[in-house]
Amino acid sequence: MRILVCVKRVPAPGARINIAPDGQAVDTAFLGFTMSPHEECAVEEAVQLVEKHGGAATVLTLGPAEADEQLRYAASLGVANAVLLPITGRDWDPQRTATAIAAAITYREAADGPFDLILFGNESADSGGFQVGVRVAHALGRPIVNGIKGIDVQGDMLVARREADVGVEVYEVPMPAVLGVKEGINLPRYPTLKGRLASKKVAVANVAPEAEPGGQQMITLLPAAEQVSATVILGTGPDAAAAVVDMLEEIGVLK
Amino acid sequence: MILVVVEHDRGTMSPASWEALAAARKLGETHALTIGAAADGLVDQIGAFGATTVHQVHDDLLGDYGPEAWGEVVAQSVTVLNPTMVLATGTDRGNEVMAHAAARLDLPMVANVVEFGDGDLVRVRWGGSLLERCTVEAPTHLVTIAHHAFAAEESPVQAAATPLTVQLDPVLGRTVVRDRVERAAGVTLATAPVVVSGGRGVGSAEGFAPLQELATALAGVVGCSRAVTNLGWRNHTDQVGQTGTRIAPDIYIACGISGAIQHWVGAMASKKILAINTDPEANMVTKADYAVIGDLHHVVPAITAEIRRRRG
Ligand SMILES: Cc1cc2nc3c(=O)[nH]c(=O)nc-3n(C[C@H](O)[C@H](O)[C@H](O)COP(=O)(O)OP(=O)(O)OC[C@H]3O[C@@H](n4cnc5c(N)ncnc54)[C@H](O)[C@@H]3O)c2cc1C
């Protein structure tokens, strides 16, 4: 199987997210970078499918030159090829991002043949627009289902499962296909030392992206309303149990 | 006119749709779109939230949910009805259908809006840890609203049903639900009145047994942090947070969880939060309503024992 995974480099905030003074980005002064857990699982799924069915996986990102770090992380887990669509300055909007990614896929497929499966995260960690994968699939004329937590290959069909309020929905999607993956589909492995060394040697293909801006424009980031409650310390150690149960009775949880 | 895409599962309307209808009604004249014959019986329920007209779409492809078919229906409705705005639910299905419609119409889509401003919108980023004010340039604004951001207020009118004809390419059947495995009824993490969660501080998979006992004593369920799912101690279905489940219990008991922002956004809708942690400076402790400072391995069993003692 030939599989492509699309990931986005995002900051990894801890206890809180601080906004840069210009309101245009997260203040990343003391932060590391990562990708969404959904995308980590998409990478793992690609590697597992290749281990099972043969072929090769490719990882692609549109982002700053530093996104090389996320591409090599994917490579350290077993992804063979990497593509960077470098941009500078502010994040691209979802329409623009999708147009550029779809064009890069078409370009790459013209040279190397089609991808049987393209994986996206269900939503990006930072923007959470819930749309880049759908737009890319539509541009390529391929089916896409989001929220996927299980994939089985059956001939040229993919049996994909998704969790809904009512239970598990089962989809049968013909390849070539696109799926949006949710965390929980698998348990991502950690990179081995060997994998890390090998990832340093992977040649990252640089393809300058081209696309017009879409119709949505961010004006500014805003902090979310924060609940401020003075914490009532009920005690220290097991001796606090009586005060805890008093509280549970008081709020009506324990009748 | 504002067109609301009614989310339903085989004719059962989702509460998020009530919120979407109520939010639309405040913005202007509201029509509703129901997809599939199974939703024909929803006209009165839709009218209760103030939509005057219900456009009903029927097609053999619409017997069950399918993201491509539903998205195509929304796209064609926009072309025929020419609404100023289309509103859908900010749920898995709502966001997905709107993205398909947006891709087909080549229009921007603004996901998970919490506020309609004067010429701009405020939407959720980072699963709710951060917001974004944005503008949209498009003949029709395609918007989903964040769940729980708008109250489902009723404003009853007599809604009229009218058929809307669409042309669907049979190929769209490729993403229609083929089969479903119904879940056994019972309390889920998302709906439980009490959630007892464990984080890295629990130390092992076996360490969750006392948390399970406390949850059982309180008729609740067990949850966990991502550190725990990553370590393989619990299944991801138990994970609370941005990429897990959003919960809203009467009380959330967070044991050995530091309270990273991505965990917090999944728990912040809880009515009360009790943190049990060795570190009095942990974010979970400073943000909680109540806290016990101490080793969860001693504190949790003591609470369960005290509950049993009082119940006799
Ligand atoms: C995009 C993104 C999405 C994410 N989504 C999620 C998500 O959905 N859910 C989620 O949970 N995380 C999520 N995370 C991860 C998150 O950032 C944290 O890494 C994670 O929540 C930490 O889990 P923890 O609190 O269990 O572990 P830690 O941060 O290691 O905290 C352990 C805590 O246990 C306490 N402790 C240790 N021993 C004891 C003891 N014996 N008794 C009492 N207390 C003790 C410590 O003081 C500490 O506070 C996400 C991260 C990213 C980047």
Ligand SMILES: Nc1ncnc2c1ncn2[C@@H]1O[C@H](COP(=O)(O)O)[C@@H](O)[C@H]1O
């Ligand atoms: N800049 C990007 N580069 C590569 N993939 C991306 C980018 N932005 C979004 N994606 C992919 O599209 C998915 C959905 O993103 P979004 O529409 O922003 O929620 C993400 O989980 C990624 O898989």
